[in-house]
Amino acid sequence: MTLSVIDYHERTKHHPHRYARSLGYLDWANQPDPFRRYHEAPELPLPRPLDPNRTPLNAIYRGVPGPARAVTDESISALLFYSLALSAWKALGTDRWALRCNPSSGNLHPTEAYLIGAPRGLGTDRPSLFHYAPQAHALERLHGWDDGFSADWVRTLSSSLLVALTSIPWRESWKYGERAFRYCQLDLGHAVASLAFAAALEGWAVQLISTVSDDTIATLTGVASQSGPEAEQPDCLLAVTPPVEGSAAALRCVEPVRWPAAANHRYLPNQLSGAHHPWPIIDQVVNAAAKPTTEPFPAEPLPPAFSVPASLTTRSAGDLLRTRRSAVAMDRETGLTASQLYRILALTLPAADNRLWQVFPWSPRVHLLLYLHRIDGLPPGLYFFARRQGALELAQQQFRDRPKFEKPDGCPGELPLYCLEQGDCQELAGAVSCGQDIAADGAFAVSMLAEFESPLARFGPWFYRYLHWEAGAIGQVLYIEAEAAGVRGTGIGCYFDDAIHRILGLSDRTFHCLYNFTVGGPIADQRIQTLPAYPS
Ligand SMILES: Cc1cc2nc3c(=O)[nH]c(=O)nc-3n(C[C@H](O)[C@H](O)[C@H](O)COP(=O)(O)O)c2cc1C
Known part of the structure; x- marks a missing residue:
C-alpha cells in the first residue's frame, strides 16, 4: 500500500507512552558531517562584510530605503553572512560544534543552498550554479550554462539571483528516525525566512517560485544525479530580486518559459557518514510529498496593515x-x-x-x-x-x-x-x-x-x-x-x-x-x- 503524507504524519506523532520510531540511541560513529562539500569544485571565498550592517530592525519587514544593491560577490556574501553562515563555534571540553544564523532541529542542519546567477566578481559572466559552503563562507562553482538560457534570462540574472534549497534527510533521521522529514521541512522554513531577512538588508525581495516542480529544481541544482541514503531532496526555488511592484511581476522577471538544461556537473559530493541506518518511511514520504509543476496559487486579499508597535531595541x-x-x-x-x-x-x-x-x-x-x-x-x-x-x-x-x-x-x-x-x-x-x-x-x-x-x-x-x-x-x-x-x-x-x-x-x-x-x-x-x- 502506498503511504500518504497523512499516514506519515499519523505514524510519526509523539505520544507520552510512545514516541515516533528512532534508533533510540545516538550512533556517534556514523554521525553525519554537517558540511557538504563538492570534491575538487573550484572554491570562491566570499569577501566577509567589513562593516557591521547598521540597518534598523524595522527595515527587514518594510524594506530599506534607496536603491537595491547590485548583485555582486560582496552583496551575495552579505546575503549569506546574515542568513546561512556560521555565527559562532561552541566548545565544551574537547567537543566543538558550529552554530549558524539559521537554527536547526538538533543543530543537524539538513538544509543545503545553491545559487544560480551571473553575479559580478565571481569570475564568470555565464549563468552559473554555485553551492554554498558555510564553514569556509565560500561558494563552490559547479556548472556554467553556455546555452539554454534566453538572452532575457541572462539579462535578468545579472540583476537577480535564484536560490535553491535542498534537504538531506539522513542528517536528521540519523538522530530522529522517522519524524526526521518533518524537521527537515521546519528547518527549511527557518532558512527561507533567514534568507528573506538578510535579502532585505541588501534592498532585495525574496519570493518562492511555487509553480516549479521538484524535478526541475533537482536538475537545475544537479542533485538529480545523487542517489543513496545521503541524497539531497529538492525543496524550493527562491527568486531574489530588486523589489518589483506586485508579486506576480517579480516572478515574471525570473521565471523563464522554459527552464534550462540540467546542471550535469562532474563534481562528487562528500560522504557524510560511514554507514547508515535505513528509514524506508522517509523515502516513501519524500515520494508522497513530491511536487509536480503546478498552477500559481489563487490570489487572495491580504489583511489590512496593522500599526505594529515599535521595537525598543537599539540593536541593528x-x-x-x-x-x-x-x-x-x-x-x-x-x-x-x-x-x-x-x-x-x-x-x-x-x-x-x-x-x-x-x-x-x-x-x-x-x-x-x-x-x-x-x-x-x-x-x-x-x-x-x-x-x-x-x-x-x-x-x-x-x-x-x-x-x-x-x-x-x-x-x-x-x-x-x-x-x-x-x-x-x-x-x-x-x-x-x-x-x-x-x-x-x-x-x-x-x-x-x-x-x-x-x-x-x-x-x-x-x-x-x-x-x-x-x-x-x-x-x-x-x-x-x-x-x-x-x-x-x-x-x-x-x-x-x-x-x-x-x-x-x-x-x-x-x-x-x-x-x-x-x-x-x-x-x-x-x-x-x-x-x-x-x-x-
Ligand atoms: C525545527 C526545530 C526544532 C527544535 N526542537 C527543539 C526541541 O524540541 N528542544 C530544544 O531544546 N531545542 C529545539 N530546537 C533548537 C535547536 O536545538 C537549536 O536550533 C540548535 O541546537 C542550534 O542552536 P541555535 O538555535 O542556538 O543556533 C529546535 C530547533 C528547530 C529549528
Missing part, C-alpha cells in the same frame, strides 16, 4: 540576525509587556507592508495557540491567534472544549487575538512539549496549528511541506523578535501531537499541530565557551 537588524540563539533553559521570571507581544504577533501576519510574508504566495494556513505565562497586561491563559481571515470561524466550530473566544481587554481591535481560557498553563505547555521545561518557564509558549486536511486536499500532498515551511518561518520571526525584545526563543520539534489537539477538543484533522515554540528569559550554560565563527 544585522546584529540580531547574526547573534540569534536558542535558549537552552528559561529563568521562570522574565516576562514581556502586552505591547511587546502584540508587536511579535503582528509581525507574523502577512500584511501588505510586511515583506517577509510576500515570500510565500499562498494565504496563511498556520495559526497560533498561545500559552501566556508572564505577559504584563494580559492574564495568564490559553489564547488563539488567527493568521487568516476565516480561520476564526473555523476554530470556533472546531475547538469543542474551548468554545469561548474573548477579545482581551486592551488588545487592539484589528489584532485577531482571543482568550480561550484564563489560568496558569505552565505545566500544560511543558507537558505537551515532551515535558521540556523551556516551554513552561518562559514568558509564553506556542503551538502552531495548521489547517491541515483541507489545504492538502485542495492543493495536493506536496502542500504538507509548504505548511511546515510556513510554521518554520513563523518560528524565525519569533526568534528574531525575541532577541529584539531582550529575551530569547527556542523552536520545539518534540511535542505530543494529539495531547495538544485534546486541549482544544479537536477530534479530526481540520487543525493539526506542526511545531511548538517558546520565548522567555534565557539561562546561559556557563560551562560552554563561545568562539568566533571565522578567523579574523
Whole structure:
C-alpha cells in the first residue's frame, strides 16, 4: 500500500507512552558531517562584510530605503553572512560544534543552498550554479550554462539571483528516525525566512517560485544525479530580486518559459557518514510529498496593515540576525509587556507592508495557540491567534472544549487575538512539549496549528511541506523578535501531537499541530565557551 503524507504524519506523532520510531540511541560513529562539500569544485571565498550592517530592525519587514544593491560577490556574501553562515563555534571540553544564523532541529542542519546567477566578481559572466559552503563562507562553482538560457534570462540574472534549497534527510533521521522529514521541512522554513531577512538588508525581495516542480529544481541544482541514503531532496526555488511592484511581476522577471538544461556537473559530493541506518518511511514520504509543476496559487486579499508597535531595541537588524540563539533553559521570571507581544504577533501576519510574508504566495494556513505565562497586561491563559481571515470561524466550530473566544481587554481591535481560557498553563505547555521545561518557564509558549486536511486536499500532498515551511518561518520571526525584545526563543520539534489537539477538543484533522515554540528569559550554560565563527 502506498503511504500518504497523512499516514506519515499519523505514524510519526509523539505520544507520552510512545514516541515516533528512532534508533533510540545516538550512533556517534556514523554521525553525519554537517558540511557538504563538492570534491575538487573550484572554491570562491566570499569577501566577509567589513562593516557591521547598521540597518534598523524595522527595515527587514518594510524594506530599506534607496536603491537595491547590485548583485555582486560582496552583496551575495552579505546575503549569506546574515542568513546561512556560521555565527559562532561552541566548545565544551574537547567537543566543538558550529552554530549558524539559521537554527536547526538538533543543530543537524539538513538544509543545503545553491545559487544560480551571473553575479559580478565571481569570475564568470555565464549563468552559473554555485553551492554554498558555510564553514569556509565560500561558494563552490559547479556548472556554467553556455546555452539554454534566453538572452532575457541572462539579462535578468545579472540583476537577480535564484536560490535553491535542498534537504538531506539522513542528517536528521540519523538522530530522529522517522519524524526526521518533518524537521527537515521546519528547518527549511527557518532558512527561507533567514534568507528573506538578510535579502532585505541588501534592498532585495525574496519570493518562492511555487509553480516549479521538484524535478526541475533537482536538475537545475544537479542533485538529480545523487542517489543513496545521503541524497539531497529538492525543496524550493527562491527568486531574489530588486523589489518589483506586485508579486506576480517579480516572478515574471525570473521565471523563464522554459527552464534550462540540467546542471550535469562532474563534481562528487562528500560522504557524510560511514554507514547508515535505513528509514524506508522517509523515502516513501519524500515520494508522497513530491511536487509536480503546478498552477500559481489563487490570489487572495491580504489583511489590512496593522500599526505594529515599535521595537525598543537599539540593536541593528544585522546584529540580531547574526547573534540569534536558542535558549537552552528559561529563568521562570522574565516576562514581556502586552505591547511587546502584540508587536511579535503582528509581525507574523502577512500584511501588505510586511515583506517577509510576500515570500510565500499562498494565504496563511498556520495559526497560533498561545500559552501566556508572564505577559504584563494580559492574564495568564490559553489564547488563539488567527493568521487568516476565516480561520476564526473555523476554530470556533472546531475547538469543542474551548468554545469561548474573548477579545482581551486592551488588545487592539484589528489584532485577531482571543482568550480561550484564563489560568496558569505552565505545566500544560511543558507537558505537551515532551515535558521540556523551556516551554513552561518562559514568558509564553506556542503551538502552531495548521489547517491541515483541507489545504492538502485542495492543493495536493506536496502542500504538507509548504505548511511546515510556513510554521518554520513563523518560528524565525519569533526568534528574531525575541532577541529584539531582550529575551530569547527556542523552536520545539518534540511535542505530543494529539495531547495538544485534546486541549482544544479537536477530534479530526481540520487543525493539526506542526511545531511548538517558546520565548522567555534565557539561562546561559556557563560551562560552554563561545568562539568566533571565522578567523579574523
Ligand atoms: C525545527 C526545530 C526544532 C527544535 N526542537 C527543539 C526541541 O524540541 N528542544 C530544544 O531544546 N531545542 C529545539 N530546537 C533548537 C535547536 O536545538 C537549536 O536550533 C540548535 O541546537 C542550534 O542552536 P541555535 O538555535 O542556538 O543556533 C529546535 C530547533 C528547530 C529549528
